[in-house]
Each structure stands twice: as C-alpha cells, then as structure tokens.
Amino acid sequence: MVEQHRAGILPAQAIAALAENGGISTRRPLDDDQIQPASLDLRLGRHAWRIRASFLPGAGNTVKDRLSELALHKLDLSDGAVLETGGVYLVPLFERLRLPADVSATTNPKSSTGRLDVFTRVIADGARAFDAIPMGYEGPLYLEIAPRTFPILVRAGSRLSQVRFRRGISRLSDLELLNLQQEQRLVDSDAPDVAAGGIAMGVDLAGEAWDGLLGFRAKKHTGVVDLDKRAGLDVEDFWEPLRARGRTSLVLDPDAFYILASREAVHVPPDQAAEMVPFDPLVGEFRVHYAGFFDPGFGHAAAGGSGARAVLEVRSREVPFILEHGQTVGRLVYERMAERPTYLYGSDLGSNYQGQGLKLSKHFRPFAPGL
Incomplete structure (x- = not known):
C-alpha cells in the first residue's frame, strides 16, 4: 500500500525524518537548535567568494561552473571574515538536499538577517529563480549575501537564511x-x-x-x-x-x-x-x-x-x-501545516521575537524609548 502524505508545510518532526533518511545531508552534524517548528536554519560553509555580480545558473548549469567566470577572490570563514557593504558574496552552505519527488522547498532570510538590511538569496544548481528549490532536487545549496547598510562579521556555521519544505498546495483561500x-x-x-x-x-x-x-x-x-x-x-x-x-x-x-x-x-x-x-x-x-x-x-x-x-x-x-x-x-x-509540529515557536526554544513589538535584531541591547 502506498503511503499517503498530507499536503502542507513539513513540521519539525518531518524535517528531522528527512535528515535521517538522507533528504538533508550536511558536512557538519546538525546543531541541536537548527530545526525550527516549520523550517531548518541553513549554515555558511568554510569559504566565501566575492563575486562581480549576482547571477542565476540557469537550466543545465551548476553554480560551481559559473563561479569560475564571476569570482574575484576567496575568503576563509573558518575564523570569521568581514563582508563589506556594497559587495556581493557567494557562500556554499553546509546543507545539501536530496528531496523526494513530491517535496519542494522555499528559502528566505532569517528575521535577524532582514532587520540588518542584509540581502540574501539561496541558489541551487540549474536554478531559474532565487529561493525556489524544485521537487526532487538533488544537489548543493549556495547563499548569495549582499550587506546593504552595515558591514557584517560571519564565520563558518553562521545562520543567515532558513528553508521550509512543502508538499502539494498549502496556501489558504x-x-x-x-x-x-x-x-x-x-x-x-x-x-x-x-x-x-x-x-x-x-x-x-x-x-x-x-x-x-x-x-x-x-x-x-x-x-x-x-x-x-x-x-x-x-x-x-x-x-x-x-x-x-x-x-x-x-x-x-x-x-x-x-x-x-x-x-x-x-x-x-x-x-x-x-x-x-x-x-x-x-x-x-x-x-x-x-x-x-x-x-x-x-x-x-x-x-x-x-x-x-x-x-x-x-x-x-x-x-x-x-x-x-x-x-x-x-x-x-x-x-x-502537513501536521502539527511537536513544538511551537516560543516554547522553550529561546525564540528571540515571541511577543515582539517594535524590535531591532537580537544583536542590539534593549532600547528604552523614553530616554
């Protein structure tokens, strides 16, 4: 009998199962808090390239092939490196995907990344669009990073983006x-x-x-x-x-x-x-x-x-x-959701923005408006 799956966003327990079954592989074991209720944080790899311009590889092309044309210089992220405003950088991610034939994925910046005006987009081999990973994709992931306002210090393992996995049509009418x-x-x-x-x-x-x-x-x-x-x-x-x-x-x-x-x-x-x-x-x-x-x-x-x-x-x-x-x-x-997550945002996760009001990113000390 064929196993039937509910349509929807995959919850934490399904993401963990995907990793256990080889749908997500990593060059470094997953961090304990890397799987969120309905998403997976993505981590920067050990090197970054400063590139001439943003790009999409297009059908039949790999990101690695295009890098040979666009790379200006390579940075080692092992002990940290500063990414300057106005520059465009490309970083291989530790996570690699081998998605089931009926599962696609979508990526976006993490909340803290967006609040710092750091523009990020995930690129997959053969991609014709940013942040969109087709059903059944097998291959590496790369993150394009363009700091717009502040220079940022990043290192291998830093998390700037996240991915959520989707089966079928999930949006509400x-x-x-x-x-x-x-x-x-x-x-x-x-x-x-x-x-x-x-x-x-x-x-x-x-x-x-x-x-x-x-x-x-x-x-x-x-x-x-x-x-x-x-x-x-x-x-x-x-x-x-x-x-x-x-x-x-x-x-x-x-x-x-x-x-x-x-x-x-x-x-x-x-x-x-x-x-x-x-x-x-x-x-x-x-x-x-x-x-x-x-x-x-x-x-x-x-x-x-x-x-x-x-x-x-x-x-x-x-x-x-x-x-x-x-x-x-x-x-x-x-x-x-395809099913209810085993834990929720804000429930013993150390979530930074539960119950938030007008709040800057987690990198800043609390601000007293009346002062």
Whole structure:
C-alpha cells in the first residue's frame, strides 16, 4: 500500500525524518537548535567568494561552473571574515538536499538577517529563480549575501537564511482565511481586508504603543555587526530613533533603511504557518523587504505570546515618499501545516521575537524609548 502524505508545510518532526533518511545531508552534524517548528536554519560553509555580480545558473548549469567566470577572490570563514557593504558574496552552505519527488522547498532570510538590511538569496544548481528549490532536487545549496547598510562579521556555521519544505498546495483561500480569522483571530482587526489569498497589514506610525517611538533609521558608516553575538551593540551607534512629535506620518528618505512595525498584532495558530508578502508595488514609491516567515506558534498564547507585531524593513526608492499611519504595506499569507509540529515557536526554544513589538535584531541591547 502506498503511503499517503498530507499536503502542507513539513513540521519539525518531518524535517528531522528527512535528515535521517538522507533528504538533508550536511558536512557538519546538525546543531541541536537548527530545526525550527516549520523550517531548518541553513549554515555558511568554510569559504566565501566575492563575486562581480549576482547571477542565476540557469537550466543545465551548476553554480560551481559559473563561479569560475564571476569570482574575484576567496575568503576563509573558518575564523570569521568581514563582508563589506556594497559587495556581493557567494557562500556554499553546509546543507545539501536530496528531496523526494513530491517535496519542494522555499528559502528566505532569517528575521535577524532582514532587520540588518542584509540581502540574501539561496541558489541551487540549474536554478531559474532565487529561493525556489524544485521537487526532487538533488544537489548543493549556495547563499548569495549582499550587506546593504552595515558591514557584517560571519564565520563558518553562521545562520543567515532558513528553508521550509512543502508538499502539494498549502496556501489558504480567501474564504478559509476569513473563517480562520473568525475562529482564531489571526490579526487583531474586526474587519480585516482579505483578498488575493492574504490579510492586509498596515504600518503603525501613531507611536502610542512605544512612548512616541515610530521606528528606527539606520545610520551610515557604522562599525561591524557580528552576526553570532547577541545583545552586544548599543542601538544608537547604528540607529537613529524616530519619534512621533504629534505626527502620524513619516517621510522616507531615498535609499535610507528603516525598521517599523505593523499596526496589527499577528497570531499564527499551531497548525498554520504564515509569511508576509509585498503589497502591490504601484501603491507607493517604497519597498518593504520582509524576512517574512512566521513559524507555528508565533504570537500564540500557549507558546508565550498574545499576538505580536510584524517588524517591517522599509526602503524608499529613488524619491522621497510619505508613509501614513495604517497604510497597507503587505499581506499576510497563511499556509496549512502537513501536521502539527511537536513544538511551537516560543516554547522553550529561546525564540528571540515571541511577543515582539517594535524590535531591532537580537544583536542590539534593549532600547528604552523614553530616554
């Protein structure tokens, strides 16, 4: 009898089974906390290449073959190396895949990576798109890294991205979203805007929840951020706090990087996963870059949360743009899990962003808005 599998995002226990059965292989044993409730953290290998430009290998080509054309120089990550702003780097990952014929994978930056404006994308051999790994793929994975605002210190084993595995169609329809909103209140809104498979999310520029603090604007020409060191940096060495001062709008400076928060608190039930996706780019001259993925249990009361804001990583395009309080900046898409994870985000995992409000990455010390 053929074993039947439920469609959906694979949970932690299925990811562990995939690794045990050879679907995930590594050059270094998996770390104890590497498997998350619905995703697997990916680790940098021992070397990085500074490359001339971003690229996709295309059908029938390997990343290694293209490297010979594009590599400028090689860096040893064994004891750590600084990746400079404005550079593009390519790093082989410790993890390699041999996916079943009915399983695909999607990758995205980890939350802390996005909050530092570090642009990352995973590339697979033969890829025609970034961050998308087709069903049945067998081969290595590489991470493209482009620090945009701060120089970063990384080393072999550093985790900048994560992968989630999917079987079949998992995204909820508009009707399913509306029903789930009524049953479990996915966002704290009595009349959410549900369309195109997602719930609209607005930006909070009232400043009421954080003693008048609206967000943070990144400073230029700062020191280095060590990606493996927590709570070691002073916020105001890297960020300019933005305060309301009686206004509920913000003028985005061209090419500046901002950390803001969603107006709505988010709840991800244990049998669902969620992702923030961009809103229609025609609504304004700005871009919201989302690390994007919310594990099951994010903002869930039983896992130590009672709703949590989504952190927004915002950059204006080539002209200044006024962002207004409540303006829609993205949509929250929910996907069903193939089965409930054995543990949830925030449940004894040392999760950094459970119950978060307006929060910078884990690398910075706590900031007191009133000071």
